[in-house]
Amino acid sequence: MKQYTYFPGCAMGSTGKPIQASIDAVCEVLDIELIELEGWTCCGCPGESINELAATAIATRNLAIAEKFKLDMVTACSCCYRNLLAAHVTYTEDPRIREQVKKALAATNLEYNGTLRVRNLVDVFINDIGLDVIASKVQRKLTGMKVANYYGCHQTRPYGPDDHEFPVWQDQVSEALGAETVFFPLKAQCCGGTQLFSNKEMIYKLLYKILDNVEKHGGECISSTLCPLCFTNLDANQGRINNRNGEKFEMPVLALTQLMGIAFGLSPKEVGLNKNISPALKAVKPYLKSKVQEVVK
Amino acid sequence: METETIKEAKSFVDEVAAEPGGEKINECIQCGVCSGSCPTVEWWQYPPRKIIAMIRAGKRDMVLSSTSAFNCVTCYSCTVRCPRNINPTQLIHAVEAIAEREGYKPKTPTLTLHRGLRDAMMQGRVWELRLAMLFYLKTSLLEGMKMMRVAWDLISRGLMPLLPPKQTKKGGKEVTAILKAVEAMQKSGGAK
Ligand code: SF4
Ligand code: SF4
Numbered sequence: 001m002k003q004y005t006y007f008p009g010c011a012m013g014s015t016g017k018p019i020q021a022s023i024d025a026v027c028e029v030l031d032i033e034l035i036e037l038e039g040w041t042c043c044g045c046p047g048e049s050i051n052e053l054a055a056t057a058i059a060t061r062n063l064a065i066a067e068k069f070k071l072d073m074v075t076a077c078s079c080c081y082r083n084l085l086a087a088h089v090t091y092t093e094d095p096r097i098r099e100q101v102k103k104a105l106a107a108t109n110l111e112y113n114g115t116l117r118v119r120n121l122v123d124v125f126i127n128d129i130g131l132d133v134i135a136s137k138v139q140r141k142l143t144g145m146k147v148a149n150y151y152g153c154h155q156t157r158p159y160g161p162d163d164h165e166f167p168v169w170q171d172q173v174s175e176a177l178g179a180e181t182v183f184f185p186l187k188a189q190c191c192g193g194t195q196l197f198s199n200k201e202m203i204y205k206l207l208y209k210i211l212d213n214v215e216k217h218g219g220e221c222i223s224s225t226l227c228p229l230c231f232t233n234l235d236a237n238q239g240r241i242n243n244r245n246g247e248k249f250e251m252p253v254l255a256l257t258q259l260m261g262i263a264f265g266l267s268p269k270e271v272g273l274n275k276n277i278s279p280a281l282k283a284v285k286p287y288l289k290s291k292v293q294e295v296v297k
Numbered sequence: 298m299e300t301e302t303i304k305e306a307k308s309f310v311d312e313v314a315a316e317p318g319g320e321k322i323n324e325c326i327q328c329g330v331c332s333g334s335c336p337t338v339e340w341w342q343y344p345p346r347k348i349i350a351m352i353r354a355g356k357r358d359m360v361l362s363s364t365s366a367f368n369c370v371t372c373y374s375c376t377v378r379c380p381r382n383i384n385p386t387q388l389i390h391a392v393e394a395i396a397e398r399e400g401y402k403p404k405t406p407t408l409t410l411h412r413g414l415r416d417a418m419m420q421g422r423v424w425e426l427r428l429a430m431l432f433y434l435k436t437s438l439l440e441g442m443k444m445m446r447v448a449w450d451l452i453s454r455g456l457m458p459l460l461p462p463k464q465t466k467k468g469g470k471e472v473t474a475i476l477k478a479v480e481a482m483q484k485s486g487g488a489k
Contacts, residue, residue: 010423015456039468041421046414049371049390050397052317053488054479058418061475082373090317097317100479100488107474157373158386164377190336190372197432198406200440202340202368232456236447275454 002128004119005066005073006034009043009080009228015236016077016228018272022257023076023121023226025271029137029264030129034074037066043075045083056097057104059087064105064112076121076257078227079194082154085118089159120155121226122162122256126169131176139265140287141178147259148219149174149181150210151188152230164188170256174223177263184217186210193229196237207233208241211249221252221283223259231255236277252276252283262287306355313352316394316489318387325349331375331385341365345375345385348392361399366392367407394489406436419476421469422462 012020027034040062044055062084066073075081090097092114105111125134149170154160156167167188171181191210192203211234214222224231231253238249253276254262261271262284273280313319325346332344343351343365351360360366366389375385393411396403413432417423429448433441451457482488 010462011425013422013462014425014458015451017456039465039471041464041468041472042418042423044418046418046423049369049414050394050411051415051479052387052390052394053483054415054476055418056317057475057479058472061471100482103482104475104478107478108471110471153372153374158376158384190370190374192337192370195370195407195410197429197444198410198436199340199368200443202337206336206370232451236450239446275456277450277454 001031001033002124003033003035003071004124005069005071006036007040007043007062007066007073007075007080007084008036009075009077011077011228014228015232018275019076019226019228019231019255019257021270021272022255022261025266026257026260026264029261029266030125030133032124032129035069035071037062037073039065043077043080043083044087045079048083053097053100055083056087056090057101059084060091060101060105060112061108061110063088063091063116063118064110067113067116072117072119074119074121074124076226077229078120078152078154078225079229081118081120082157082159085159088114088116088118120160122155122169122173123160125173131172134173134260135176138177138263140263142174142259142263142287143178145179145283145287146182146218146220147174147179147223148184148214148217148221149187149256150191150214150222150224150230150234152193152225152227153188153190155225155227156188170223170225173256174259177260179259179263182214182217182219184213184219186213191230191233193227193233196233203233204237204241207237208243210234211238211241211251212243214251215243215249219251221254221280223256224253226255226257234278235280238278250279252280253278254280254283259284302355305357306353309355309357309360310353312395313388313391316391318384319391321381321383322349322352322388324381325353325383326381328380330378330380334374334378336372336374337368337370340368345369345389349385349388352392360392361396361401362403364403364405364407366396367403367405367411369393406432409435419472420461421472422464424458424461426457426459427461
């Protein structure tokens, strides 16, 4: 059993619910225990565009609490991941900000010593669990499924350990599940999730580019980063975007852990697939009938 | 003797350099990699590289009243590619922060969104429904109506809770205390 402190982040309790359900289910199979950080609050990311210092201070509060447990802290939401990690980097490397954040934290008697490791769940899958263990848990091999892995921004940029331009870890996981991965150049291009409210036309165009890119390169479904913002943006907005042929996109979108759960033999409901808005079920249906043995499409 | 323009240029560039993330503005070599990497650049009147040039030329009002910087979707594509390690993402955020603080009114609802997000953060945990409703009340109810379909898709699946998120009292209190301390430092000029 591997143990981690877990920082869910605000969106995992709302738009991220299907992702969280699949994370819980998959972690059980992989013998990972995620212990929710008690008293966690917003990671600070929503404030960063207009108040970097406040965002860093709020993030560091969470770091200070988590540090006491002497476990790595894991997040699945990419925005939380980046902002918490950014706060750690700034705190340890920038003496000016460190002093200011220290002062702010003093209002709560909390102190951060800079010893916490902030990690993304995909990093844990690859580096702590391993692809061979993941492959060994597969009950329904996803043979023939053409999966396009979408990473978004903050899982890798600017700090994540996977490649910033062409990350591969999600692809490796999908391959371990037996799926065929599709390379598409926009796999780590921004989906614009943060500005969906205020800049809709711009965001629809970013989404169009990604979905079109997936289609053009032969992707039959998207396995998305575990970020609720990216996931929801891709999953919920297709009904408003036309593809090249002037029809609405109907690309199944699954979070990576939903795909893993299906391959591990779990039911669609156990991995929250009943809550996806895109036709996600369609992508996995051919594989649901068979358990244990390999399915050929 | 310095001319007025040079003085102005110096003071604006120093102002940006004093912001978190603005520190390295003088090291920019104007290569344009940031603008070339930016997925939203077609919406910027002044792309990121140009903004840096304008800041160094002292074009304070032009930069701060432009909507350009508010098109930044914080993707960090520019940051991982900048050959001078400048962190253009944060530099652009610094421009947004100054414009917001100084009461500039660039014509974009994104400024309202950023304020809403910041306020949501101050509640301890973000409640999306409240964030969305306040945003559309302040900007455009018509746009809000257009989002009803997607809102319903989410609400009917329980993905946009109608009630505020549960959180510990202590957490909320600590966040308030920390943000008050930050605000006090920023007001006294000791921090940006
Ligand atoms: S990429 Fe860096 S050095 Fe080049 S113009 Fe942009 S900020 Fe300046
Ligand atoms: S971080 Fe902002 S400025 Fe930089 S490439 Fe992305 S959207 Fe453009």
